[in-house]
Amino acid sequence: MGEAVDEVRAAGPLGDVKMLRDFEPGERVAARIELSTGGWLRGRDAGVDVMGDGRLVAYAGGMGRRELEAGSDETAFEAIRRELGG
Numbered sequence: 001m002g003e004a005v006d007e008v009r010a011a012g013p014l015g016d017v018k019m020l021r022d023f024e025p026g027e028r029v030a031a032r033i034e035l036s037t038g039g040w041l042r043g044r045d046a047g048v049d050v051m052g053d054g055r056l057v058a059y060a061g062g063m064g065r066r067e068l069e070a071g072s073d074e075t076a077f078e079a080i081r082r083e084l085g086g
Helices: 002-010 076-083
Strands: 029-036 045-051 056-060
Touching (some): 002 029
Antiparallel strands (some): 045 056
């Protein structure tokens, strides 16, 4: 997961997009990298969105995602590890 994030970040930031409104890089998702414990209905999913400005946003859940709050001394990856129980 970390290597995939590094690849996305190495590509550089996203630019602004103008559609119905202006979207700045920090509002755009450059990549979504997800882990799943398996099982369609009972599996647990968690992952990280790499935002267009390089920021990482950890989340849990598949269809009904919720943002994971990383502790003060915790990375996004550690928050995902904690959520998946390992």
